[in-house]
Each structure stands twice: as structure tokens, then as C-alpha cells.
Amino acid sequence: MSYPTRVKLVDVGPRDGLQNEKQPVPAAVKIELVHRLQAAGLKEIEVTSFVSPKWVPQMGDNAEVMAGIERRADVRYSVLTPNMKGFEAAVLSRPDEIVVFGAASEAFSQKNINCSIAESIERFAPVVAAARAAGIHVRGAMSCTVGCPYEGEIAPERVAYLAGLMKGIGVQHIGVADTIGVGTPIKVRKAIEATLQHFDLNDVSGHFHDTYGQALSNTLAALAMGVWQFDTSVAGLGGCPYAKGATGNVATEDVVYMLHGMGIDTGIDLDQLIDAGQFISDHLGRPTQSRVAKAILAKRASSAACEAV
Numbered sequence: 001m002s003y004p005t006r007v008k009l010v011d012v013g014p015r016d017g018l019q020n021e022k023q024p025v026p027a028a029v030k031i032e033l034v035h036r037l038q039a040a041g042l043k044e045i046e047v048t049s050f051v052s053p054k055w056v057p058q059m060g061d062n063a064e065v066m067a068g069i070e071r072r073a074d075v076r077y078s079v080l081t082p083n084m085k086g087f088e089a090a091v092l093s094r095p096d097e098i099v100v101f102g103a104a105s106e107a108f109s110q111k112n113i114n115c116s117i118a119e120s121i122e123r124f125a126p127v128v129a130a131a132r133a134a135g136i137h138v139r140g141a142m143s144c145t146v147g148c149p150y151e152g153e154i155a156p157e158r159v160a161y162l163a164g165l166m167k168g169i170g171v172q173h174i175g176v177a178d179t180i181g182v183g184t185p186i187k188v189r190k191a192i193e194a195t196l197q198h199f200d201l202n203d204v205s206g207h208f209h210d211t212y213g214q215a216l217s218n219t220l221a222a223l224a225m226g227v228w229q230f231d232t233s234v235a236g237l238g239g240c241p242y243a244k245g246a247t248g249n250v251a252t253e254d255v256v257y258m259l260h261g262m263g264i265d266t267g268i269d270l271d272q273l274i275d276a277g278q279f280i281s282d283h284l285g286r287p288t289q290s291r292v293a294k295a296i297l298a299k300r301a302s303s304a305a306c307e308a309v
């Protein structure tokens with residue numbers, strides 16, 4: 001079996017990771033997190049979302065966070081935009097990429113963005129057209145591609161249907177999301193195969209939450225299909241406010257460790273990434289969710305103790 005030799009990771013920690021935090025996380029902390037991620041070698045960072053602050057209060061500082069980032073020319077900064085109102089606000093902060101986010105499940109679409117799948121596409125179409133006219137790259141995210149918290153299992157045909165709608169309105173890249181982390185490798189493979197009916201392999205990424213501890217296996221299954229782009233979240237932060245009980249994305253540290261162990265290049269410095277994860281975990285006052293970070297931090301602590309004696 002051959003795997004890609006290079007993988008691109010998009011760290012979604014500042015957005016997906018923090019959107020569900022109950023206590024406000026200061027904009028300065030979010031900005032520092034972005035700086036640490038880019039210093040660690042991340043080339044794409046999902047910074048924030050331009051959604052209703054009544055729905056997701058934690059992202060209400062979107063413009064402030066975007067304005068505070070010291071940008072690097074080789075890093076792409078992306079933001080979520082559910083409608084024209086969000087796009088018009090987002091465009092002022094000069095994102096490199098916008099993300100329209102739909103769902104393969106009708107119930108999740110209603111809970112998350114207050115409209116049906118068909119209505120969501122009607123809302124996204126002018127956003128995609130405006131972004132492309134402005135030279136901004138457009139990514140689509142498809143939630144609940146294997147399971148939905150309200151409808152249960154989702155058939156691959158529904159994923160193919162949504163992928164076709166996204167392609168039809170001009171979305172350039174599509175993310176296949178296991179929002180609640182219920183997927184297992186064969187189900188994830190089927191969701192990706194359904195997506196590949198409409199998108200080229202180079203325009204497809206995986207976005208796996210780790211609720212059931214399957215996210216690394218699912219990442220490996222996608223890699224075996226040739227998928228080379230994945231969303232991950234530093235320290236395993238996160239969860240969607242409209243998917244109760246779902247945990248964060250697979251930790252960036254865990255994916256980097258696995259990929260480097262397989263000889264796959266990511267361009268990411270694992271030690272600096274672990275420091276970034278420690279920074280945000282310290283701020284949130286809870287341990288990292290990354291197994292790799294826990295192991296390496298424990299090793300660092302025991303080496304420091306040995307040196308001290």
C-alpha cells in the first residue's frame with residue numbers, strides 16, 4: 001500500500017477548537033495561539049467564524065482576532081461564513097479562504113444553521129460567487145457525513161448529493177467531516193468515495209472528531225485512499241455547539257506523530273506544536289487531549305527531574 005509522501009494539515013483549533021468554550025477566551029489568547037501554530041510550521045489555520053454571536057458567542061471577536069494576527073505570506077488564514085452577512089463582514093478582515101458549511105443530515109442543518117440543506121445551498125451560492133470574484137479560495141465543509149446526532153447513520157448517497165450541490169455552486173475544495181466522531185474506517189471510506197463522485201482527490205480533505213477514539217484510524221483509511229489534506233485541532237480542542245457530547249477533532253500532535261513515524265512529511269515541528277498545545281491548555285486550565293503531547297510532556301518532565309538531581 002502506498003501513502004502520500006507529504007500531508008497538509010489545517011489546524012482548526014482557534015475556530016472549531018474554541019467555539020464551544022463556555023468562558024470567553026480573550027482575543028489576545030486566540031491571536032497568540034495562531035502565532036504559535038504558524039511558528040510550529042502550520043501552513044493553514046482556521047482562525048474564526050463570521051456567524052451570529054447569538055448562536056456562537058465565543059466567535060464574536062472575529063474581526064478583532066483577524067486584525068491582530070501578524071500574517072505570514074506562506075500561511076493561509078481561513079474563516080467560516082454561513083451567509084452574505086457573514087461574508088461581507090469577513091471580507092473586511094482579508095481572509096485567504098472562506099468556508100461555507102453544510103450538512104448531509106437535514107436535522108443537523110436545521111439545528112446548526114437554521115435552514116434546510118436546499119436553503120443552505122441557496123444561501124451559499126452568492127457567498128461562493130462573491131468570494132471567487134474577489135479571488136478568495138472557497139472551501140466547503142460537509143458535516144455529519146457518517147453519522148448525525150439527531151438522525152443516526154447517514155448513507156453515502158446523501159454525502160454524494162451534498163457534494164454535488166457544493167460542486168454545482170462553485171465550491172473549490174470539500175471537507176468530509178465526521179462531526180460526532182462515530183465513524184469507523186470503512187464508513188469513512190464510503191463517505192469519501194461518495195465525495196469523489198464530484199470532487200478531485202486533490203480537492204478533498206478529512207475532518208475527523210475523536211469522540212469514539214477512531215479518528216487516527218479514520219485518518220489512516222483516508223490516507224490509504226490518497227487523501228493528503230486533513231483538518232486537525234491542536235491539543236484535540238473542540239466540539240460543535242450543535243452536536244452535544246461530541247469531542248474535539250483529532251489532535252494535531254497525534255496526527256503529526258503518526259505521519260512522521262510513517263515517513264510522511266508535514267513541515268511541522270512537533271516540539272513547537274506541543275508547546276502551542278500546552279499554551280492553550282494552560283489557558284483553559286485543563287490537560288491536553290493529545291495522547292502524544294501527554295507522553296512527550298511526561299518524558300520532558302522526567303528528563304528535567306533527572307537533570308535536577
Ligand SMILES: CC(C)(COP(=O)([O-])OP(=O)([O-])OC[C@H]1O[C@@H](n2cnc3c(N)ncnc32)[C@H](O)[C@@H]1OP(=O)([O-])[O-])[C@@H](O)C(=O)NCCC(=O)NCCSC(=O)C[C@@](C)(O)CC(=O)[O-]
Pocket residue numbers: 016019049050051052053055056080082083085086087101112113114141142143144177178179180207209239240241242
Ligand atoms: C447561520 C445563522 C446566522 C442563521 O441564523 P438565522 O437566525 O436563521 O439568521 P437570520 O438571517 O434570520 O438572522 C437572525 C439574526 O442573526 C444575525 N445574523 C445573521 N447572519 C449573521 C452573521 N453571519 N453574522 C452575524 N450576525 C448574523 C442577523 O443580523 C439577525 O440579527 P438580529 O436582527 O436578530 O439582531 C445562524 O444559524 C448561525 O450563526 N449559525 C452558526 C452555527 C455555527 O457556527 N456552528 C458551528 C460551526 S459548524 C461546525 O463546527 C462543523 C464543522 C464545520 O467544523 C465541520 C464538522 O465537524 O461537522
